[in-house]
Structure formats: C-alpha cells, structure tokens
Amino acid sequence: MATDSTARWVPAGRPTRRDLALASLLAALAIWRLATADAIVWTAAAVGFVTFAIAAGPAAAASVGTGTGSWFRDSSVLGRVLVIVAAVALVSSALTALNVSIAMVASFVHGNVLGAVAIVGFKGVRTRRAAE
Secondary structure, three states: OHHHHHOOOOOOOOOOHHHHHHHHHHHHHHHHHHHHOOOOOHHHHHHHHHHHHHHHOHHHHOHHHHHHHHHHHHOOHHHHHHHHHHHHHHHHHHHHHOOOOHHHHHHHHHHHHHHHHHHHHHHHHHHHHHHO
16 A cells, blocks of 8 residues: 555656756755855754655645645746745745754755655656566
8 A cells, every 4th residue: 555655756757867867966966065064954954855855755645735736736827936935035034033044054955955866766766666
C-alpha cells in the first residue's frame, strides 16, 4: 500500500536531462554556498530540507495539497502573482518582526534547494526501479 500513496508524491516519468542538469547545478551551488558561508545554522538547513521534502511529497499528495494545487493552477496569472507577492510580503514581515538572522534564512533556503534536489533524485530512483 505504501507504494500506491508514494506514487503520487512526484510526477510520473523519468527526470529529463534538463531536470538532472538543473538539480546537479543547484546541488553544487547550495553545497558550495554552505561550505563557504561565514555562518551556517545547520538546524535551519535541516528544517528547510525536511520542510521542502514533506511539502513536495506527502503534503502535496494529501487532499489539502491537491486542492490547493488545483486552486492555484485554476487561478489567473494575475491571481497567482498576487498570491506569491502576498506570501513574500507576509514572510518578509514576519522575519523582520521576529529579527531572524540572515544566516538562518540563507541556511533554510539552501536546505530547501537540497530538498528539491532530493525529490528529483527520488523521482529518478523510483522510475528506474519501476522499469526493472
């Protein structure tokens, strides 16, 4: 049963060469930035990784995630832009009000990027095993 629910976590099909090239580039960039950063908040990086992996995986496959995704896709371009701008403004305001350090935000974002790379890798492994 677990494979039935995890099958919806990522789009069907193998990652394209473009997907793999972009994932490799993003992984290299994120790892380089983390390795050369003056300050790294490893907890924030780990939370960013896990948050993205859950949001793109099981949370996206849940009824709330599929409903939100279809609502967002059904919205007009202007509606999508307004939602994104509002989300950025809300997050920026919260980070400013809570006085969150730039190192923590950067670590979280790099963790998110590595989470995206992990999803592409998961997709590749999953489709390769299904083909065998």
